[in-house]
Amino acid sequence: xxxxxxxxxxxxxxxxxxxxxxxxxxxxxxxxxxTANAPETKDNDFTWKDFQARNNNELVAIFGNxxxxxxxxxxxxYNGEVPNPGEFTQVxxxxxxxxxxxxEIISNSLERYRFREAGQELMNLARLGNKYLADAEPxxxxxxxxxxxxxxxxxxxxxxxxxxxxxxxxxxxxxxxxKSILAVRSNGVETSWNEVSTKDSLLPSRTQHRPIRTFxx
Numbered sequence: 001x002x003x004x005x006x007x008x009x010x011x012x013x014x015x016x017x018x019x020x021x022x023x024x025x026x027x028x029x030x031x032x033x034x035t036a037n038a039p040e041t042k043d044n045d046f047t048w049k050d051f052q053a054r055n056n057n058e059l060v061a062i063f064g065n066x067x068x069x070x071x072x073x074x075x076x077x078y079n080g081e082v083p084n085p086g087e088f089t090q091v092x093x094x095x096x097x098x099x100x101x102x103x104e105i106i107s108n109s110l111e112r113y114r115f116r117e118a119g120q121e122l123m124n125l126a127r128l129g130n131k132y133l134a135d136a137e138p139x140x141x142x143x144x145x146x147x148x149x150x151x152x153x154x155x156x157x158x159x160x161x162x163x164x165x166x167x168x169x170x171x172x173x174x175x176x177x178x179k180s181i182l183a184v185r186s187n188g189v190e191t192s193w194n195e196v197s198t199k200d201s202l203l204p205s206r207t208q209h210r211p212i213r214t215f216x217x
């Protein structure tokens with residue numbers, strides 16, 4: 001840790017009870033950082049600088065940014081209801097197909113105990129969502145083609161719900177919160193890991209039991 005060997009006798013360690021007191025409700029940040037920095041083939045060094053960078057540059061800037069934009073735009077345009085999509089473009093279809101590959105990709109990494117690799121694949125899914133939104137620009141298209149925006153947001157919501165399900169091994173508290181916010185869980189039943197590969201997790205509002213709620217990262 002910070003370049004020196006861990007030593008409990010010398011109090012050179014990160015004590016979990018102290019961390020939970022100093023960083024309330026941030027269990028997932030430590031869990032993610034340790035997973036991302038885990039020694040798989042050699043010893044690694046834990047630093048608070050890396051901890052801060054993982055939180056700010058990955059969990060907030062990539063994962064949280066995407067989910068927040070999707071939820072905020074859904075609230076703004078559709079009062080938190082999943083819109084009915086129109087005709088899917090080639091990009092829409094390719095994006096949804098890419099989403100459906102991630103359960104197997106992440107599972108394969110986990111089964112080989114490549115936890116760092118698995119966590120980065122999860123982040124790659126969030127990157128896919130950010131790129132899709134950035135390229136589609138629904139905040140601009142809404143002025144000219146409202147139906148197209150419904151399709152864009154429908155696709156983006158599928159990625160967000162996929163993140164809610166697939167993040168559970170790495171970010172269990174965040175996953176549970178997102179499942180509730182996105183209404184992935186309904187009447188005690190939620191989308192399974194394998195179902196992310198086979199069907200859309202969020203259906204149009206007429207089949208939803210409750211609307212998506214505001215997300216605050």
